[in-house]
Amino acid sequence: MSNNNLIKGSLQTIILKLLEENEKMYGYEITQRVKELTEGEIKITEGALYPALHKLEAEGMLTTEIQHVDNRVRKYYSLTKDGQKEVSTKMSELQSFVGNLQRILDPEWKPGLA
Amino acid sequence: MRQLTEIELQEIRRSIMRKEISSAEILMEIYDHYFSHLQKFSEAEFHDQLVELDQKFTYGYCHALQFRFNKKAKEDIHQTQWMVVRKYFCTSRWLYLAGILVLVFYVATQAKTEKELGILLLSPMMLLLLANMAFGYQNIKKLRPIKKTFKGIGIPINSSLALPITERMYFPILMAQIFVYVPKLIFSQIDLPPFLPAVSAAITVLLTLYAVSLLEVLKIKSKTALI
16 A cells, blocks of 8 residues: 555654654665664655755754765764754644544544553 | 675766766765665665666656755755844844944044045955855865765766855855946946945944854854755
C-alpha cells in the first residue's frame, strides 16, 4: 500500500522527533532510521525529505553543520532552541489528530484503551 | 558497508554532474546521499542502485530543489541581517550605537571640505571591501573540496548563500554611485548646503550599521554553511 500521502502531512514532525532523539543526523541517515524503526513499512522519499529539511532550516527549526567524511562533505542537521520547542507542539498536534482519527474510524474507541 | 572503488566513484560523479547543479550545498548533499546509499550494496548491485538513485534524483527534481534552496537562502540572509540590526537597538547594545553616532557626527562637523566628507562616507565601504576580500578567500577555501570532487562539471559551483551576501556587499556601492553621480548629471552646479555634514554623518551611520550587521551575518553563517 502506498502510504506516501499519509506521511506527507507528518513528515516535519517525524524529522523533528528523530532529531530530538539523535542530536544530529544527515539526510540519508534519516531515511534509513525511519525505515529501520518501521521495519520498512514507511519509506521517506528523497523527493520529500530534502525540501522538508531545507524548509525547517529556513524556518529556524534546524541548524546545520558541515563535516568532512571520507573525502566528501556531509551536512548534519540538528534542532535549534525553537526546533526543540516545536517538537512538543507538533507531537501533541499529531497525537490529537491520531486520537480524533481513531474516534472517526471506531466510535467505540476511548483514549487509553488498547 | 564497503569502500567504493575509484571507478565507482567516477560513475557517481559523472551521474551527478549530468544534473548540472551549481549550488555547492545541493551538490554535496546529493553526493553524500549517493555515496552513503551505494556503500551499502555489493559491486554486483552497484549499477542497478545507481540507476534507481538517478530515477529519484532527476534533473528536474534537482533543479527544483536548487531553485527553492537559493530562494530560501536569499530570504534567510535578509532575515538574519534584519534580526542583527534589530539587536543593535536593544538595551544592552544601544550604548555602542550611541557611541558610533556621537563619533561620526563629531567627525562630520570637523570636516571642512567636500573631499573630507567623501572620505567619511567611504569609510564603511572600505570595511565592506575588506570584508568582501576576506569572504572571497574563505569561500574559495571552503568550496575547494567540492570543486575538486566535481572538477570538469562545466558550470561554476557556488554556495547558494554566497550570492545574496555578495549582492548585499555591492548594494551600498551601487547606491553611492547613484547618489553621487546622478545629481551631477542633472545639475551642472551644486552648491553644498550647510547641513551637508549632518546628512553625510547620518548616511555614514546607516552605512556602518549596514556593513557591521552584514559582517555579523557572515560570522553567524560561516559557522554552519559553506561560506
